[in-house]
Amino acid sequence: MIEFDRVTVTYDGATEPALRDVSFTVPEGELALVIGRTGSGKSTLLRAINGLVPHFTGGTLGGRVLVNGRDTREYRPRDLADVVGMVGQDPMAGFVTDTVEDELAYSMESLGVTPDVMRRRVEETLDLLGLADVRDRALTSLSGGQRQRTAIGAALTSHPAVLVLDEPTSALDPQAAEEVLAALQRLVHDLGVTVVMAEHRLERVIQYADRVIEVPGGSAAVSTGLPAERMVTAPVAPPVVELGRLAGWMPLPLSVRDARRAAVALRTRLGEVAPLRPLATTGDELARCRDLVVGYGNVTALRGVSVSINAGEVVALMGRNGAGKSTLLNALVGIVAPRSGTATAAGADPRRTPPSKLVKAVGLVPQEPADLLYAATVADECAGADDDFRVPAGSCRALLNRLAPDIDDKMHPRDLSEGQRLCLALAVVLCGAPPLLLLDEPTRGLDYGAKRRLVEILRELAAAGHAVVLSTHDVEMVAEVATRVLVLAEGELVSDGETATVIAGSPAFAPQVAKILAPLPFLTVGEVATALERAS
Amino acid sequence: MRTVHHLTLPRALHPGAWWLWALGMAVAASRTRNPVLLVLILAVTGFVVAARRSDAPWANSYTAFLKLGLVVIGVRVVLQALLSTRSQGNTVLFTLPEIPLPDWANGVKLGGEVTLEALLTALYDGGQLAVMLCCIGAANALASPRRLLKSLPGALYEMGVACVVALTFAPQLVTDARRIRAARRLRGRTRGSFRTTAMPVLEGALDRSVELAAAMDSRGYGRTAQVPRSQRRLTGVCVLLGLLGILLGVYALLTDAMEFPFAAAALVVGLLLAVSAMAVGRQRVTRTQYRPDPWALPEWLVVGSGALAAAAMITAAVRGVEGLVLAGPLVVPPVPLLPVAGILIGLAPALVAPPLQAPRRHLVAA
Numbered sequence: 001m002i003e004f005d006r007v008t009v010t011y012d013g014a015t016e017p018a019l020r021d022v023s024f025t026v027p028e029g030e031l032a033l034v035i036g037r038t039g040s041g042k043s044t045l046l047r048a049i050n051g052l053v054p055h056f057t058g059g060t061l062g063g064r065v066l067v068n069g070r071d072t073r074e075y076r077p078r079d080l081a082d083v084v085g086m087v088g089q090d091p092m093a094g095f096v097t098d099t100v101e102d103e104l105a106y107s108m109e110s111l112g113v114t115p116d117v118m119r120r121r122v123e124e125t126l127d128l129l130g131l132a133d134v135r136d137r138a139l140t141s142l143s144g145g146q147r148q149r150t151a152i153g154a155a156l157t158s159h160p161a162v163l164v165l166d167e168p169t170s171a172l173d174p175q176a177a178e179e180v181l182a183a184l185q186r187l188v189h190d191l192g193v194t195v196v197m198a199e200h201r202l203e204r205v206i207q208y209a210d211r212v213i214e215v216p217g218g219s220a221a222v223s224t225g226l227p228a229e230r231m232v233t234a235p236v237a238p239p240v241v242e243l244g245r246l247a248g249w250m251p252l253p254l255s256v257r258d259a260r261r262a263a264v265a266l267r268t269r270l271g272e273v274a275p276l277r278p279l280a281t282t283g284d285e286l287a288r289c290r291d292l293v294v295g296y297g298n299v300t301a302l303r304g305v306s307v308s309i310n311a312g313e314v315v316a317l318m319g320r321n322g323a324g325k326s327t328l329l330n331a332l333v334g335i336v337a338p339r340s341g342t343a344t345a346a347g348a349d350p351r352r353t354p355p356s357k358l359v360k361a362v363g364l365v366p367q368e369p370a371d372l373l374y375a376a377t378v379a380d381e382c383a384g385a386d387d388d389f390r391v392p393a394g395s396c397r398a399l400l401n402r403l404a405p406d407i408d409d410k411m412h413p414r415d416l417s418e419g420q421r422l423c424l425a426l427a428v429v430l431c432g433a434p435p436l437l438l439l440d441e442p443t444r445g446l447d448y449g450a451k452r453r454l455v456e457i458l459r460e461l462a463a464a465g466h467a468v469v470l471s472t473h474d475v476e477m478v479a480e481v482a483t484r485v486l487v488l489a490e491g492e493l494v495s496d497g498e499t500a501t502v503i504a505g506s507p508a509f510a511p512q513v514a515k516i517l518a519p520l521p522f523l524t525v526g527e528v529a530t531a532l533e534r535a536s
Numbered sequence: 537m538r539t540v541h542h543l544t545l546p547r548a549l550h551p552g553a554w555w556l557w558a559l560g561m562a563v564a565a566s567r568t569r570n571p572v573l574l575v576l577i578l579a580v581t582g583f584v585v586a587a588r589r590s591d592a593p594w595a596n597s598y599t600a601f602l603k604l605g606l607v608v609i610g611v612r613v614v615l616q617a618l619l620s621t622r623s624q625g626n627t628v629l630f631t632l633p634e635i636p637l638p639d640w641a642n643g644v645k646l647g648g649e650v651t652l653e654a655l656l657t658a659l660y661d662g663g664q665l666a667v668m669l670c671c672i673g674a675a676n677a678l679a680s681p682r683r684l685l686k687s688l689p690g691a692l693y694e695m696g697v698a699c700v701v702a703l704t705f706a707p708q709l710v711t712d713a714r715r716i717r718a719a720r721r722l723r724g725r726t727r728g729s730f731r732t733t734a735m736p737v738l739e740g741a742l743d744r745s746v747e748l749a750a751a752m753d754s755r756g757y758g759r760t761a762q763v764p765r766s767q768r769r770l771t772g773v774c775v776l777l778g779l780l781g782i783l784l785g786v787y788a789l790l791t792d793a794m795e796f797p798f799a800a801a802a803l804v805v806g807l808l809l810a811v812s813a814m815a816v817g818r819q820r821v822t823r824t825q826y827r828p829d830p831w832a833l834p835e836w837l838v839v840g841s842g843a844l845a846a847a848a849m850i851t852a853a854v855r856g857v858e859g860l861v862l863a864g865p866l867v868v869p870p871v872p873l874l875p876v877a878g879i880l881i882g883l884a885p886a887l888v889a890p891p892l893q894a895p896r897r898h899l900v901a902a
Binding site for chain 2: 047050052055056076077078079080081082084085086088090093094095096097098101102105106107108109110111112113114115118119122138154155158330333334335354355356358359360363364366368370371372373374385388389414428429432
């Protein structure tokens with residue numbers, strides 16, 4: 001269905017090709033998963049499938065890309081619209097109309113499908129993706145999962161043979177990601193659509209993949225293989241695979257279900273040893289909310305939240321999209337005003353503290369990291385941050401080097417990949433070393449390597465007496481780093497407690513290791529490894 | 537009778553019908569300065585909006601236009617009070633301190649005596665403009681701007697898409713600017729500069745446009761049939777001239793700037809040019825439309841009621857019916873029969889426009 005034949009892509013003005021000598025085929029009806037580090041060229045590869053590279057982006061493409069027998073050199077993206085459906089990273093950015101139904105019909109209108117066929121396909125697609133309830137809603141009022149499903153539906157209505165998705169579940173909470181993946185699964189199984197998808201969150205998608213395409217970036221060659229085979233040696237792997245490697249299971253299980261069946265022996269071996277968890281030493285109170293109520297217009301985002309955060313803690317803030325996580329973080333830095341109740345950070349009301357003083361007490365990396373970045377080059381940005389926070393020159397760059405080592409000084413922050421941009425924003429905020437550090441969805445678009453480095457840095461900060469609060473959907477990251485978990489629902493605090501007690505029992509928030517080893521109280525592969533060492 | 541002709545079957549009325557009705561009411565308002573008639577027009581449009589508006593975000597725009605109208609009246613009255621001379625009448629209400637002006641400003645007076653006549657004239661003049669604004673506001677509140685753009689003729693499709701995109705981007709820019717201003721606090725900066733506020737907003741907007749363009753390209757936007765270039769140019773010129781003609785005609789009709797026959801002729805020629813250009817331009821378009829808004833009996837009735845209201849006022853003006861323009865600012869405004877009847881016909885859409893579909897019960901989004 002899709003054939004890459006010695007494809008090399010070089011963007012205008014770039015010295016190195018973004019993709020070098022890539023050859024692979026994806027047969028009809030397969031789900032191919034594209035993996036690789038942040039900025040390694042995954043998006044370029046995906047966009048080459050429907051001809052956006054090079055027709056839209058510019059640059060030169062050597063070799064040949066064939067999709068359903070059509071050569072992208074001769075067909076522009078618009079001429080491939082009936083063969084390839086494309087879903088971008090941010091569904092909202094690709095919406096042309098304003099309601100769900102119109103959006104679903106848009107591609108068909110462009111292709112000149114007759115009205116009665118359009119009507120029928122829209123109804124079918126609404127049912128297929130479970131969107132019938134929201135058919136006449138404005139796109140802006142949809143939840144993240146609904147938006148993503150609408151974007152998929154909009155690409156599907158023209159009945160393309162190939163569906164291309166760029167990180168479809170990265171920004172979604174676990175439940176919404178399940179919805180989207182279930183819908184995709186149905187397309188592949190029931191309709192025979194060929195799906196090519198890039199995703200960092202392997203733990204969510206690896207079990208559905210028929211084929212893995214690894215884009216290592218740099219000069220290394222792109223390679224393909226079966227998921228179970230690739231995972232034996234892959235440098236990045238989800239916890240289920242790492243546990244399988246540790247326990248020596250063959251064939252390597254990719255889903256929690258398979259792993260559970262293989263784990264009977266491991267569970268009895270681990271039965272006697274309890275996981276070792278260092279007791280979090282907590283110090284002074286750094287932030288406190290009392291009966292905090294925040295609203296926008298006629299929406300109440302937080303209704304009476306009381307919480308206190310102490311030095312040395314890493315607190316994970318979890319909950320659905322729209323549960324009030326970002327609002328709570330924003331209230332702690334004084335971006336939003338409470339309707340009633342109080343929010344204090346480092347003993348002061350953040351709304352009354354001048355910003356220059358506030359940043360020495362609290363730092364926030366917002367959901368849109370680019371909001372923090374003003375300069376035209378990475379080097380200027382770092383220098384500006386050193387200035388803003390009055391720290392010795394070079395501090396910001398040093399932090400950035402730890403988070404993401406290979407970012408070029410002369411790059412424009414907007415040209416960085418999403419993950420790299422986040423690292424830069426993180427470095428900017430971290431260089432002030434505020435006692436209270438708030439991170440709003442810091443793992444969006446981060447690969448495993450960057451995530452691991454982030455975990456290390458957060459642990460160090462906590463050990464040095466900082467308090468860290470991060471809102472996230474990434475349960476594996478929470479299991480790794482958090483000492484305490486707060487769960488918000490509908491603006492209310494529904495649970496607050498130690499990580500193990502809060503997430504292990506929850507069907508939505510339990511990490512893979514906890515699901516595999518339940519009822520044993522293990523959360524991460526690291527804990528299992530140390531427990532095994534002690535047992536032997 | 538086909539179902540679309542039913543007056544009671546719930547559906548959204550064609551946005552074009554709402555606009556034509558509202559324009560009819562605006563034309564009616566443009567013919568009179570009688571406060572009774574103006575208030576009547578305001579009441580009629582307000583009633584129709586209250587009866588037939590949806591709960592969509594744009595449905596609140598009537599209030600916004602009403603406020604804008606009040607501002608217009610306010611500005612007019614204040615300016616008149618400041619610059620009032622005794623030319624309109626002699627009933628002095630109060631005296632403001634007069635500011636002496638240099639010689640070259642001879643003939644202009646700032647402050648001084650304020651007469652009742654001057655204020656009333658300003659109030660009525662401002663009121664006329666405000667009521668016309670409210671008619672436009674009614675159209676805005678009743679018709680989804682996007683649906684209107686959707687029903688543009690095929691030849692204007694690209695222009696329509698550009699407008700739709702602009703409609704999404706404008707509010708997005710405001711949200712972005714607010715977010716970025718908030719984020720400035722996080723860098724410890726109090727004052728913003730062009731570099732730290734406008735640049736990120738513009739860069740973000742540019743990023744989004746590129747993203748949207750890519751998405752539209754991948755979804756088949758711009759697939760067109762091949763037509764010779766000369767024909768495309770001819771169509772373009774015809775569209776432009778036609779639109780100019782329409783603009784001129786409407787302007788003349790609204791303002792009395794031209795003799796009636798000339799204005800009407802300009803309008804008709806413009807319409808003909810534009811329509812033929814659309815017909816030719818249509819050949820290039822291969823796209824189809826999903827669930828186009830039907831144009832049926834209710835649309836005709838709504839447009840007809842607006843046209844009748846306008847026609848009644850124009851007839852009254854041409855025939856010189858008394859009471860459209862007051863004899864003097866201080867007289868008690870009369871209530872002329874024909875105009876009142878005409879304006880009341882404008883109420884018809886509250887009955888003949890189909891009611892809106894009851895909103896589906898929405899599950900709370902996860």
